[in-house]
Amino acid sequence: MMxxxxxxxxxxxxxxxxxxxxVALVFQQIATSLTAQGAASGDPLSNSAMFPRLVAWVMLGLSALIAVMMLIGRMPRPGEIHAVDTTPDIPPEPEALRKGxxxxxxGAVVLYLLLLQPLGFQLATLxxxxxxxxxxxxxxxxRAxxxxxxxxxxxxxxxEGILKVVLPTGVFGISLPLGLF
Known part of the structure; x- marks a missing residue:
């Protein structure tokens, strides 16, 4: 037993x-399907690969940092963090509740991915x-x-407004009225 x-x-x-x-999947998609569609080169507004590439590089850098920290044993363990706790003692959530x-x-994220195209970004994300x-x-x-x-x-x-990314609008065609801004 471990x-x-x-x-x-x-x-x-x-x-x-x-x-x-x-990260590997993003770079693979940029090198294959986005390149084949002609969307991996050009200026920043017509380059569909720019944002995923930037996020992938950031994820790769952070992953390398975490790997180095794990290899040299510098990741703090839960008991090693010594912070002053001023909150009253609240019992931790039961394990079954956390698993649920x-x-x-x-399940919510999987359902979101399935409903993103038919409902559109606005409704599915809401x-x-x-x-x-x-x-x-x-x-x-x-409040939720x-x-x-x-x-x-x-x-x-x-x-949509700053990065000029076209988000799925779904069957209802809902998107931000960017002409108002």
């Missing part, structure tokens, strides 16, 4: 491997963010909706 510290180290390496797999929240979060806020205990429900709408509009404005 001790808890060994399980934690294995989990850390698996998470790092997942991040590196995403994790499964709910994964539903995802509201659902995640509700899952993590934001009450009353209207307001927070979800705020994040959806902010992310949409950044991508």
């Amino acid at each position: 001790e808890q510290g060994g399980q934690r180290r294995t989990a850390e390496w698996l998470v790092l491997a997942a991040f590196l797999a995403v 929240m994790l499964i709910g979060m994964i 539903a995802l963010m509201t659902g995640l806020f509700a899952l993590f205990g934001v009450r009353p429900w209207w 909706v307001v927070a979800g709408a705020g994040i959806t509009l902010l992310v949409s404005f950044v991508f």
Whole structure:
């Protein structure tokens, strides 16, 4: 039987491997399908590969930093962090509740990916963010909706308004009215 510290180290390496797999997939897609479509070169506004490439490079750099820290054993363990806790003693959430929240979060993201094209970015992201806020205990429900709408509009404005990325509009054709800005 593996001790808890060994399980934690294995989990850390698996998470790092997942991040590196995403980086590899992004670079593979840029080199194959985006290049074949002629969308991997040109000016920044017509270059669909620019933003994923930048994110992939940042992820690669952070992954390398984390790997080095893990190899030399400098990652702080939960008991090593010495912070002054001024909050009253609150019992930790039960393990079953944390697992349920994790499964709910994964399910919500999978459902989001399935509904992104048919519903469009605005509606699917609003539903995802509201659902995640509700899952993590934001009450009353209207606060979860307001927070979800705020994040959806902010992310949409950044991508559509600033980065000029065309987000899926879905069957309802919903997008930000950027002419108002």
